[in-house]
Amino acid sequence: MNENLALIYQSLPYLLKGCTITIGLVGGALGLGFVIGIPMAVGQVYGSKYVSGLISLYVWFFRGLPVLVLLFLFYFGLFSLLGLNLSAFTSAILVLGLRSAAYQSQIFRGSIQSLGEGQMLAARSLGMKKSEAILYIILPQALRISIPGWSNEYAILLKDSAITYAIGVMEILTRANFIATRTYKPMPIFLTCAVIFIILTYGGVKILDLLENKVRIPGYGERRSEI
């Protein structure tokens, strides 16, 4: 057997274990970003001047810095300063999640603002509280519209997750690098690493595509063949 193929075959279990770490990392960060991003978007659209100002500041901070700077700042700086003894993996989820929240909040905010004002008016005219109107009328529509943008965020976050290599998270790239330095065969290993990333990216995007189709409102946004 070709020795490169043999190497790939031997390393695969080790790399796939990294794959589960990557998936955990991305899943955790996306989830955290979602849970924080939704109230942020709602606060920015419907909150007071101060609330929306505070959220803008948050978004400005996390969008304004390179992800590697954020990782170092939090992992080596803030977390140890606060006396938190967090693993690299947990730190990475927190940093990527907090950063993703900034991006996700803007995806959701755009979707909410793209809905007509009439949706809120109609809901309030029925006697719904603002919070009920947001929960039952605004968000179900805004979230549907957000799926394509969210799918983009998934793809970006997945690829950004490789940078946690720098703080020693045992994800795919870190493991690939271990093998490459030990065997002096970077090409086959990094190629394998690339293939795994491509599969994860397109697999995830495909799943979100299916979701988008599944929750599509009949009569709305159907794909058009003309123009």
Added chain:
Amino acid sequence: MQKDKNLVLRVEDIHKSYGTEKILKGISFEIKKGETKVIIGPSGSGKSTLLRCINQLTIPDKGRVWLEDEEVTHDKKDINRFRQKMGMVFQDFNLFDHLTALKNVKIGLLKVKKMNKKEAKERAMEELKRVGLEKQANLYPAQLSGGQKQRVSIARALAMDPKVMLFDEPTSALDPELIGEVLEVIKKLALSGMTMVVVTHEMGFARSVANEVIFIEGGKIIDQGTPYKIFTNPDHERTRQFLRKITELYGKSEE
């Protein structure tokens, strides 16, 4: 506050400005049970703002509103209770786009009135039947015509058992051939004894259904009276001019 038991809605001295622009400059009127008031006037005269000031979707700068013997403008916290009792129909329907016709009617019953699912469904179907749309119950707004959408929105408001219905130009966004079906539903509603305030440019409708017509311009009531009086012998020349223009535009509609 009130002596007349038949009084459903009382609007007193409503003022509203946006910036330096005064939209409403002191509007007052009353409406008795079963009456239909039609509000007419040129665009920009504050008709829609007035309706929204009644159910507090727009908070008036000054003035008070009573629903039966309770003051609506008294306490902001209580407003959701009052809004349930004032059904509103919008010019551009504002159906909830992600819900079927049935669910559009049901959602207020479930989430606001806290009805159980079975009851809510039955009631919603009843209302859809009332506007002739039981067959369209499972269609989404995007699958309905404009006239059907507006009828669903009327059913949605009616399901809440309102004391008064507020119509904000309910046919202005409709194709001419769809106006009739919506007016028919509103007329039937008037005949069934519903109390209604209708902002409209449909003079034929005003003539045949209104107990009183109110002409508003520049944020003030210029003229008010029975349709007969307003259409044949209004107090003000301005009313006559407006009506002439409208008739030129829309043609002389049904008597």
